[in-house]
Amino acid sequence: MNQALNYQGVDSSAPSELQSMIANSVERLFAEQITPDVLARFDAGNAATHVWQQVIDNGLPSALVAENAGGSGANWLEVSPVLRAIGYWKAPLALSETMLAAWLLASANLEVPDGPITLIQAGRQGDLKLDEEGRLTGRAINVPWARSCRWAVVADNENRLALVSLRQDRVRLEAGSNFAGEERNTVHFAATSVHAIGHLQLADVAEPVWLFGALIRACMLVGTLESCLDQAVQYANERVQFGKAIGKFQAIQQQLAQMAGAIGAARTATQVALHSACQSMSAAPGSESPLNFDVAVAKICAGEAATLAASVVHQVHGAIGFTHEHTLHFATRRLWSWRDEFGSDAQWAEELGQAAIAAGSTGFWTCLTARKF
Structure with a gap:
């Protein structure tokens, strides 16, 4: 079955x-809607506005966001x-940024404006601060899609x-x-x-944008990794060298197996983190949660798999x-980009260490088995 249509939950x-x-x-x-032509036109500076409208139409x-706040109420x-x-x-x-921003705003009992909405974690990647009077001073770097967004959600560690x-x-x-080429x-x-300010009451989460931003990037990396694996397997079965498909050579099979193993580990770690995120949505404020540990592991596994997969798929x-004419770069350039956003695998590994x-x-x-470092 095509992996694009094959979803596996966190359990059986x-x-x-x-x-x-x-x-x-x-x-x-x-x-x-997301064709190679659309991606090529995006690289040339043409935003996929028609796709965004359809995304809105699908909610x-x-x-x-909870149903009583105008959302779908999904976890x-x-x-x-x-x-x-x-x-x-x-x-x-x-x-992904707008989905997270809308959920955070609704969780803080704030009105959700029309998207797209970007995200900033004060104290990360810049010196931005939110003072007691509710004013923002400083700089935030690597803010995703800021030029295309009218609104930004800013979280601090208070x-x-x-x-x-x-x-x-x-x-x-x-x-x-x-x-x-993404903003x-x-x-x-x-x-x-x-425009508005509120307070979040989430279980054991000190930096919500940074933590959940790492989770959404890990999920996105897994999707791109699976796309790369599909492309590599297809090409290995089609490309003939020395009278047979290169996928028949043991060296190629070993590389693809190693890549598939890393992707499997990243997928499993990410699904565990998603399960913890679901539990945190209903947990009492201030209660302990394995979410921080699980997200760190997911981002580490996804980042390491991205590094390996980009090398293997190009080989x-x-x-x-x-x-540039081949479509592979649409995937590998995103692997190289997303693995470093909201904390690289090295940064999250250092935190765990x-x-x-x-x-x-x-x-x-005790801490390792409880996943509560």
Whole structure:
């Protein structure tokens, strides 16, 4: 079965009805709309606005928002096919950011404006601060899709969440992009007033944008990894050398097996993190959760798999895979970009390592099995 249509849940139970509906809807939409021509035109500077409108029509940006707040009331497992599909089809949209922003705003009892909406974690990647008067001062770098978004959600480490307009005099944007050509802007705030401010009450989450941003990137990486594996297997079965398909050679089979194993580990780790995210949605504020540990592991596994897969898939394709005319670069440029966003695998590994050291020799095993470093 085509992996694009094959979703596996975190356990052996069948996906919920809502999850299946979301999966079928987004796969059909992206399969029809995210073509190589659309991606090429995006690289040339043409936004996929027609796809964004269809995304809105399908209610995807508000999928995580409760029904009484105008959303679909889905949980993280149920929306995971959307995040995977963004990666698999390389959708050039601020959809994952808007989904997370809408959920955070609704969780803080704030009104959700029309998207797309970008995300900023104060204290990460810049010196941005939210003062007691509700004003933003400082700089945030690598802000996704800021030029295309009117609104930004800013979270700090004091459980405060602010909604700020990026279309005002006290906000200045510097253009930038990642390897995939997606907007990654530097945003300067000069004592900028916010539109609304609220408080988040999430279980054991100190930096919500950073943590859940890492989770959505891990899910997107898994989708792109599966796309790369599909392309590599197809090409290995079609490309004939020395009288037989190159997929028949043991060296190629070994590389593909190693790549598939890394992708499997990343997929499993990500699904565990999604399950923890679901539990955290209903957990009491202040209660302990394995979510931080699970997201760290998921982002590490996905980042390491991205590094390996990009190397293997280009080796399998040979010289043709390095050309701009081939579609492979749409996937590998996103692997190289997303593996570093919201914390690279090295950054998250360092956090886990420091926590393990702090636990000491007597507490290491207990913390590891409880997933609560």
